[in-house]
Amino acid sequence: MVMVDDIPFTPQITTTKPLSLLGHGITDIEIHFLQIKFTAIGVYIDPVIVTHLQKWKGKSGTELAEDDDFFDCVISAPVDKYLRIVVIKEIKGSQYGVQLESSVRDRLAADDKYEEEEEAALEQIVEFFQSKYFKKDSVLTFSFPAASNIVEI
Numbered sequence: 001m002v003m004v005d006d007i008p009f010t011p012q013i014t015t016t017k018p019l020s021l022l023g024h025g026i027t028d029i030e031i032h033f034l035q036i037k038f039t040a041i042g043v044y045i046d047p048v049i050v051t052h053l054q055k056w057k058g059k060s061g062t063e064l065a066e067d068d069d070f071f072d073c074v075i076s077a078p079v080d081k082y083l084r085i086v087v088i089k090e091i092k093g094s095q096y097g098v099q100l101e102s103s104v105r106d107r108l109a110a111d112d113k114y115e116e117e118e119e120a121a122l123e124q125i126v127e128f129f130q131s132k133y134f135k136k137d138s139v140l141t142f143s144f145p146a147a148s149n150i151v152e153i
Contacts, residue, residue, distance in 0.1 A: 002042070007086045007137075009042035015143060019044035019082050026088070029099065038089040039140075046079035046146070053077075081144040086137060093132025101126050128153065 002009045004024045011021050023043035028035050056063075056070050064070050101122045108114040134140070143152040 004040040093129035097129030
């Protein structure tokens with residue numbers, strides 16, 4: 001069991017197949033000069049992804065964290081990916097949706113991949129979260145099936 005800010009993440013989960021915990025962390029936001037932790041995140045990926053990452057074998061975690069090509073390869077690898085997000089601090093769905101939209105938009109814009117289609121998709125995400133409210137320990141999951149271009153929330 002991996003603990004992320006007192007929140008347990010199992011080393012493996014099973015969706016349509018077993019996925020391994022390959023990364024974890026927290027998200028936070030600065031409010032009035034205070035850093036507030038609001039979610040813990042576990043990143044689960046089909047272990048077969050290692051066949052797509054041979055180029056980075058032997059690299060340190062620090063080297064991988066600084067390598068945009070590594071992240072591009074992880075994201076584009078044709079394997080199942082799954083995010084398990086656990087709420088640490090209560091948050092309105094509208095706030096969460098706007099923060100998610102802003103983060104994704106900024107990342108896409110930086111890579112010159114933010115077009116009308118992406119804008120429309122992000123608007124749908126914001127709309128989806130608009131009426132939600134996440135109490136402490138609420139769980140959100142994002143599933144990225146290998147055989148689909150659609151994210152399941």
